[in-house]
Amino acid sequence: xxxxxxxxxxxxxxxGTWCNRMFLEGVNSAQQSFKARPSDVFLCSHPKSGTxxxxxxxxAIITRQKFDEFNTPLLTTMPHDCIPSLEKNIEQILxxxxxxxxxxxxxxxxxxxxxxxxxxxSNCKIVYIYRNVKDVIVSFYHFLCGIHNVPIEDAPFEETxxxxxxxxxxxxxxxxxxxxxxxxxxxxxxxxxxxxxEDMKKDPTSNxxxxxxxIGYPFTPQEEKQGxxxxxxxxxxxxxxxNLEVNKNGLQxxxxxxxxxxxxxxxxxxxxxxxxxxTDEMNEKIDKLIDEKLGHTGLVLK
Ligand code: A3P
Numbered sequence: 001x002x003x004x005x006x007x008x009x010x011x012x013x014x015x016g017t018w019c020n021r022m023f024l025e026g027v028n029s030a031q032q033s034f035k036a037r038p039s040d041v042f043l044c045s046h047p048k049s050g051t052x053x054x055x056x057x058x059x060a061i062i063t064r065q066k067f068d069e070f071n072t073p074l075l076t077t078m079p080h081d082c083i084p085s086l087e088k089n090i091e092q093i094l095x096x097x098x099x100x101x102x103x104x105x106x107x108x109x110x111x112x113x114x115x116x117x118x119x120x121x122s123n124c125k126i127v128y129i130y131r132n133v134k135d136v137i138v139s140f141y142h143f144l145c146g147i148h149n150v151p152i153e154d155a156p157f158e159e160t161x162x163x164x165x166x167x168x169x170x171x172x173x174x175x176x177x178x179x180x181x182x183x184x185x186x187x188x189x190x191x192x193x194x195x196x197x198e199d200m201k202k203d204p205t206s207n208x209x210x211x212x213x214x215i216g217y218p219f220t221p222q223e224e225k226q227g228x229x230x231x232x233x234x235x236x237x238x239x240x241x242x243n244l245e246v247n248k249n250g251l252q253x254x255x256x257x258x259x260x261x262x263x264x265x266x267x268x269x270x271x272x273x274x275x276x277x278x279t280d281e282m283n284e285k286i287d288k289l290i291d292e293k294l295g296h297t298g299l300v301l302k
Contacts (some may be wrong), residue, residue, distance in 0.1 A: 002163060004155045008148050011168060017111055018172050022258075026087035027110065033094055034086065036118040041105035041215045042126045043083065044112075046177040047170055048139035049131040050197040051107060052265045055079040056236040058105055058127070061212045064228060069235040075244060078262045080252050083107050086116075088254055105215070109171040112180035123191060125215055128181040131197035132301060133174055134274035134286060137164050139267065141277070146264040157277055165289055175293040182297035194299070198271050204233045238269030 001009050011018040019027060043058060045051040056079040060072065067073070073082055084093050086108040093106060108115070119126075141160045145152055167173025185192035193214045200207045208229055212218055219229060234240060241247055247266055252259040278286070290301050 001168075002144070002159055004150060004159065005144070005148055009144075011170065015114060016176065017114055018168055018170060020170060023087050023170075026090045027114065029094075030086045030090045030108075030110075031114070031116050034090065034116045034118065035097075036116065036122045036124050037097075037104070038122060038124065039104055040119075040122070040124045042086075042115075042119060042124060043105055043107040044115075044126055044128045044181060045107070045109060046130065046136065046172070046174050047109050048136045048143060050129045050200070051109070052079050052241075053197075053200070053236065053238070053269075054127065054129045054195070055083040055107055056241060057208060057211065057232065058215065059083055060232045060236055061208070061215070061217050062105075064217075064223075064232065069231050072235065074235060074241070076246050078246055078250055078252055078265075079241070080262075080265070086110065088259075111171065111177045112184045126181075126184075126192045127195060127211065127214065128185070128192060129195045129197060129200075130178050130181070130299070132271070132274070133290065134278065134283075135197075135271065136174060137161055137286075138274050138277050140164065140169060142267055143260070143264055147260045158282070161278075161282055161286075165286065175289070178299070178301075179294060179297050182294075182299055196299075201271055205229055208232060238266065242266035242269065 001007070001011055009020055011020055012024060013019075014024060014027060041058075043051070043054050045054065056074055059074060059079060059082040060067075063072065080088075084106055086093065086106055087110060112120070137160070141155070141157055142152075144150075144160065145155050163169065164172065164174065167175060171177060181192060181194065185194050193211065195207060195211065209219060223229070242263075247262045250262040252262065287302060294301055
C-alpha cells in the first residue's frame with residue numbers, strides 16, 4: 001500500500017478487486033446471504049464519484065410525499081445513514097429484511113462482477129454514478145489524508161496517482177469498475193442507468209427527473225409546476241448539505257466499523273479540481289490510460 005500511510009492500510013485483492021479488511025467481511029457476507037427482491041433499487045459507484053450526493057437525491061425523491069426541504073431527515077442525518085450500503089451495513093440490511101421492514105434502495109461500491117448473484121440475476125433497477133477519473137483521484141487523495149490524519153505536505157500526491165493508475169485503490173481498479181457497469185448497461189438496456197457527476201452538476205433538473213422516472217418515482221406535471229424538482233436539488237446541493245451540523249461534526253452510525261468523520265464526504269464538490277493537482281505529465285499519462293482502458297465504453301471521460 002501507499003508508503004506515506006506507513007502501514008496503516010493494507011489492501012487485499014478479492015477476486016480482482018482491492019478492498020481493505022474492514023470491508024472484506026461485509027462483502028463476503030453480502031455475497032453469501034443477500035437475496036435481492038424485485039422491488040429493490042441499487043445505487044452503485046466507485047468511491048469518490050458522488051455516492052453521498054446520489055444517496056441524498058434518491059432519499060429526497062422517494063420521501064418527497066412525506067417531507068419537504070424544511071422538514072426532512074436529511075437535515076439531521078448523514079445521507080449514508082439514510083440509505084444503507086451493502087458491504088458496510090449488511091447486518092442491518094439482513095435484519096431489516098428478516099423483520100420485513102423495507103430497506104430499499106441499497107448502495108454499494110462493489111464492481112458489477114462482484115454484485116451478489118441474486119442482484120445480477122434479477123431485473124432490479126441499478127443506478128451507476130461515475131465521475132471523471134482525474135477528479136476521483138484528487139478526491140480520493142484528500143479523503144485518505146483526512147481519514148488517516150496525514151497533513152497534505154506529508155502525503156505525496158504523485159505516489160497516490162501512480163498507485164491509482166495501476167488499479168490499486170479501494171474497490172479499484174477504477175478502470176474495471178466503470179467498464180464493468182458500462183458493459184452491463186449495454187447488455188441489459190433499461191436495467192442500468194448511468195449518471196455522470198459532471199452532467200448532474202451541469203444540468204441537475206433533467207438528470208434528477210430522469211433518475212426519478214427510472215427508479216419508479218416520476219414527478220407529476222403538478223409537482224413540476226410546484227417546483228418540487230428544484231427544491232430537491234437545493235436540499236441536496238453541496239452548499240446546503242455541507243453546511244449542516246450533522247455533516248460538519250457528525251459520525252456515521254455503523255456498529256462494526258470505525259467510519260470516517262462525516263465532514264470528509266463533503267470537501268469541495270466541484271468539477272475540475274484536478275487542474276490544481278496534476279502536472280502536464282500526469283495529465284498526459286491519464287489521458288492515455290482513459291483512451292486505452294475506457295475508449296471502448298463510448299463514455300466521455302476527459
Ligand atoms: P470532492 O472531494 O471533489 O469535493 P463520494 O460520496 O462518492 O465519497 O464522493 C465524494 C465527492 O462528492 C467529494 O468530492 C464531495 O465533496 C462530493 N460531494 C458530496 N456531496 C455532494 C453534493 N451534494 N453535490 C456535489 N458533490 C458532492
